[in-house]
Amino acid sequence: MVLAPVFYRTLLEIKENGRLPSNMNSANINLLLKPGKDPVYPSSYRPIFLINVDLKIICKALSKRLEKITPLLIHPDQTGFIKGRHSSTNTRRLLNLIDYSYSKNLETTIFSLDAEKAFDRVNWKFLFATLHKFGFGSSFINWLKILYNSPTACVRTNDQTSSSFCLLRGTRQGCPLSPSLFAIFIEPLAAAIRQNSVIKGIKCKNVEHKISLYADDVLLFLQNSQTNISGVIELINSFARISDYSINWSKSTVLPINCSFHNSSSTPLQSGNIKYLGINVSPKLADLTKLNHIPLLKKVEGDLARWKCLPISLMGRVAAIKMMVLPKINYLFSMIPTKPPQDWFRSLDSYMSKFLWKNKPPRISLKTLQKTKDKGGLELPNFQHYFLANRLQFISGWQKHTLLDEPWLDVEQALCNNLEISDLPFISSNIQRHECFKSINISSSLTAWWEFLKLTESSLIPCKRTPIWNNPDILQNNNMINFSDWSSKGIKYLEHILEGTEFISFDRLVTQYGINKKRFLEYQQIKSIIKKRFKPGQVELQTPPSVVQFLTLKTPKLLSKIYRMLSKTDESISLPIAKWEADLSVNFDQNFWSQICLKTFHLIRNPSLQLIQYKILHRVHYTGHRMFKMGFTSTNNCSHCQTNSPDNYIHALWFCPPVQKFWREICEDLSKCLKCNIPTSPLVCLLGSLDNVTPEKNIAHMVFTALCIAKKTVLMNWKNKNNLNSNQYRNYLLDYISLDTASATTSDQ
Known part of the structure; x- marks a missing residue:
């Protein structure tokens, strides 16, 4: 807040002068050697730009404005650094189109383009002209012109810095604006490819798929490959002449599907598997x-x-x-x-x-x-759950997205033929006999969905969302039914013709949906088929809560939300509860033990103390009794006392006389120091149940921390408990207080 007024005046001066101060407009370039490259050649190094922080703040402010409108300006084919879009949809679309080509026996070519230093070759005049064409105002464009007005850089090698030199093109590396500016810069090329009638893409349901982009990673989907590739090369070369954009054709790769590739052009191209966004893809x-x-x-x-x-x-x-x-x-x-x-x-x-x-x-x-x-x-x-969560994201996409907003969804709908893709989760495993289940994406998502239903103990077959038409679960003479007039009027699911377990009367359907009165025979057919397929009272019109929760999840952090749902399917607490309750002669509910687990992390800040408490709750330490059962000792009796008691876990931590004496001293000292009654009880000292000790969180934090340090002292003397003494404990406590004080000071607590 102290610097804000000064920085604001700096911005006003920059706007008035139309240029940045020279020290703000310069960058340092550090060089990193690429793995496996010869250090003799300059091309073997990766340049890392370090730019002025004040400049980054200005760029960040502009990028926050820009990111609000780029989803509206940039076609869904581009997913790189566009808010709400993800790279995973690019690979899903790619695999869908390969599946589609096989299912329709199409001769297809996937063309992966290797852009040559794409961000470094952005022509500023072309960029500003593109921004103007997109309708950006003069004020915004002027700010960009200020940012790119005579920028300089110098190269730092070891301890030596070169003289400054001017940059004449390219977007800044590490600048928050660069990704969005590049998406705008390359959009005219993508639009030209989409609009070029000579270049033939793959036509699915509503979209002709020609191009997919993630920033500068470009894929082209082509039919009639020889003619199309020549047209693409010619178009890109034309674009390069006005924008400085360049393709390294020798590193660009062609992936043929259902055909072989013969390069008849003069441009060198390689054929074979492609690597797209870090994923290796082959025709198989x-x-x-x-x-x-x-x-x-x-x-x-x-x-x-x-x-x-x-x-x-x-x-x-x-x-x-x-x-x-x-x-x-x-x-x-x-x-x-x-x-x-x-x-x-x-x-x-x-x-x-x-x-x-x-x-x-x-x-x-x-x-x-x-x-x-x-x-x-x-x-x-849990990587099994993460895999399921990733697949289930697309089940959510089937329900919420439109075909034109998500190109991958258009292909999957085309693979489903007459089935609505949003209906697939509400059809039984009979869907495996349908053509769409051959799609690698659809089958994996549905398999994950069925596993989700199993984990959450949910049943959807039948339910109110069960589709009536084109459903392999609802057959007449082994054929799916489809009364198009009924579907067009809005009657699609069981919930539209059932109320409770009874069928809605035909007269009411006529009134409510406008069904033609001549369709009464079809109404009787529907009733007969559904009664034959589902027993009376079997249809559950209440969707299971877990399914409702899943379908209402919002897209921000969707993966994490689904993963948390999967993690909560097992509600059991993994602690040796029976052993603790037997040792302490108590019996508590699941909520008590859940709170005990959480206190370990909520009432202790120090990770090493958290781990001590966590390990004690899980009883991981080896006692004499456990060593005896493992065959490492000849007796299970405690060697630190004369009681001849078995050296089990509760004895070692509590009932052993030198340990019990130590706990009495600690509880008395803490009670005097903190002015609260801390009973010498294993429930308090070992498990950390402080509900009856103090209601104040700050006091509870201090008590719990001090007791954990006491447990640390016991564990440090695990093999010789007669050495236990309160002086050793106090030294550990003072060390922790010093560390905690320093930590609180640095974090302004």
């Missing part, structure tokens, strides 16, 4: 797992093996998997519909387990760690 879609999932699994195995010896805790290792492994696998799941075999998932779980426990036997199962924190887990990613 069955090879997707071999080309993508298997190599990624090997990379993950190598990464986890390399990180295994790092000095990080269990919670740190879970965080590492979330940050370093999950994004890679989740990206693949979002792009490829094929589900890897179970061996693939088992191998992944095995690699994670070895990483989490440093090649030692796991003390807490992966299934437990994958649960939410209120159920005794650490929210370790």
Whole structure:
């Protein structure tokens, strides 16, 4: 807030002068050597631009305005950096069109273009002319002209910096505006290809599919490949002459479907598998797992093996998997519909387990760690659920999007022939006999949907959304029925002809929907067929709550919302509850144990103390009794006291005399210091049940933290409990207070 008025005056001065200050308009270029490249050649280095932060703020403000209208200006073929659009729809569309070509026996060519330094070759005059043509106002364009008025850069190599030089074209790397500006820059080329009658795309239901873009990654879908490719090359070369856009034809690849490719043009082109948005695609879609999932699994195995010896805790290792492994696998799941075999998932779980426990036997199962924190887990990613969530996103898309807004949806609707794609989730597994189930995308999404229904114990067959027409569940003489007049009047689902378990009268349908009175015989046919297919009272017009919740999920963070739904399908708490209740002679409900789990993370800030409490709740530490059962010791009695008691978990943490003496001293000291009564009870000290100790959250935080440090002291003397003393505890407590004070100071708490 202190700098805002000064920065505002700077903006006014920039606008008045029509140029940026020279120090704001310059960039430093650092060079990174590309993997496996010869360092002798300049082309082997990747330039990284470091631009002025004040300039970034200006660009961010302009980009926030621009992102509101780019979805309206830019055709749905372009998904790169457009709000509400995703790269996964590009690959889904690609695979759909390959499926469609096979189903219709079309000779198709997928043409992957390799743009040559696309962002660096943007011609500014062409960009400003395009912005003007799109209807941008003079004020907005003038701001862009100011930003691109004589920018300079210098190259920093080791500790040496070159002299500055002027930049004459290209959008800035690292600038928030660059992606949106490039989408506008390349849109005239995409529009020219769409409007060119010589270039023939793949015509499905309502759309002729010619081009798909993700920023500068361009795919062309062509028929009559030789003529079309020549037309594309000619058109792109014409565009290049006025915009400086350039294609590296020798690296561009042709993927022929149902045909062979012979390059008759003078332009060098290669033929074979393509790599699009990081995904390897071949004409045989069955090879997707071999080309993508298997190599990624090997990379993950190598990464986890390399990180295994790092000095990080269990919670740190879970965080590492979330940050370093999950994004890679989740990206693949979002792009490829094929589900890897179970061996693939088992191998992944095995690699994670070895990483989490440093090649030692796991003390807490992966299934437990994958649960939410209120159920005794650490929210370790469940990759089976992530795969399902990625597939289920498109079930939601079937219900909510229009064909013209989502080109991938147009292809899938074409693959469904006379079936409405939005009806597929409400048809039984009989749909597998339909032609549409041969589509790799449709079949994988429906299979995931049926698994979702199984996990949530939901049944939809039949329900109020069950379609009447073109439904393989509702047959007459082994043929699907379709009375087009009824459908056009709005009678499509069972809910339109049933009220409760009774059929709505024909007279009422005539009045409500305008059905022709001459259709009474058809009405009787419908009644007869449905009664024959579904028993009276079998139709449930109330949609299951889990299905209602799923269908009402909103698109922002849709994947996370679906994943959370899947995570909550198992409501059991994965703690050794029976053992705790037997040791403490108590009996609590599930809500109590859920709150105990959550307090570990809500009342303690220090991750190492959180982990101590978490491990104690799961009873992971080896006691004398457990070592005896494993055959490592000759007796199960406690070696630290003279009671000859079994050295089980509750004895080691509580009932052992030196430990109990230690707990009494700690509870007395804390009660005096915090001026509240802290009973010497295992329920309070071990489990952290503080409801009867203090209602104040700040006091509860201090009590819980102090008790966790006491448990740390007990564990540090696990093999020699006679060394337990309150002085050692106080030293640990002072260390924590110093650390917590420093942390609070740096975060202004």
